[in-house]
Amino acid sequence: MELTVLGTGSAMPVPERVQAGYLLDDDDRSLLVDCGSGVLQRLAGTETGYEGVSTVLLTHHHLDHVAALMPLIKARWLAGEEHLEVVGPSGTKALVDGLLDVHAYLDGRIDLAVREVSPARSFSAGGFDVAARETRHSMECFAYRFSPPSSGVDPADGPLTLSGDTEAFAGLASFADGSDVLVHDCAFPDGIDVSNHPTPTELGESLAGTDVKTLLLSHLYPHTGGREAEMVESVRTAGFDGDVRVAEDGLRVDIPTE
Structure with a gap:
């Protein structure tokens, strides 16, 4: 399974980061998670392209995700x-x-299906098995954990977790425990008074003791510019002992599925 980080930015654009979007590919399966402004341009630069994405999975309905x-x-x-x-x-x-x-002129142009899901049961999207967990945000928002069906792995134990927008808290850390890759909202550096998103220290404290191999920090506001190394160190100092990286648009990560 391959993850392509299309957009690592936020509702306040910066040139190098478009808004939220993540592409999952596995053999002939492709899934787009979130579809913020700028994501189509990033998607057009992938082998999959927007032609190859027939399913979009939304974490929530804020504008920078839809x-x-x-x-x-x-x-x-x-x-x-x-x-x-x-x-x-x-x-x-x-x-x-x-x-x-x-945009009424688009109505009926393609066969458009809409499906609503909940954390009550796992489901399939774009050929991937998915488990959901409600996050702590200013509107209903889900974190998702993924596994490809061919792996035979329960999605609740899948190798990839995307946090959606959320504060850091123990329930989400437990949901992501055991992931090979966790992409987590880390919108602001330490010292910013913020709700609905975590600071690096809050995130590191929540993930201390979990078995997450690689943590990618994403959903980055302009306030994080130039402070990326400091943010990584803050996560580690707070107690997370896995690999920590600041995600960049275009990053590709191969995720083992066996």
Whole structure:
């Protein structure tokens, strides 16, 4: 399974980071998680492309995670692709219906399916098995853990976890425990008074004692610029002893599935 980090940025753009988006590929399966502004350009630079993405899984409905959803529909229509499924928390259908009310000329251009999911049971999206966990954010938001069906691994034990937007807390650390790769919101450096997102020290404290091999810090606001090394050190000093990296747009990570 390969993870391509398309967008590591936030609602406050910087040139080198577009908004939230992550691409999962495994053999002939592809899944786009979140679809913020700029993600289509990043996706167009991958081998998969927007033509190869027929399922989008949303963590939540904030604009920096859904802004390119209608552009994706239009791009797939113009490219001759006929289908797109949008999967996400409750309210996803209302979100898509509202966007189509605004952009009515796109309604009916492709076969569009919408499915709402919950943490109550695991599900499949884009050919991947997925477990969900509600996070602590300013609106309903899910973290997701993934495994490809061919691996035979329960998604609750899958090798990849994406946190969505969230504060750091023990329940999410437990959900991610055992992941080979955890991509976690780390929006601001220490010293910033913030809610709904963690600082590096808060994140390191929450993950202390977990068996997460690699932690990628993402969803980075402009405040983090120039302080990346400090943030990594803060996570480690707070108690997390796995590998810590600041994610960059375009980063590709091979994740073992056996």
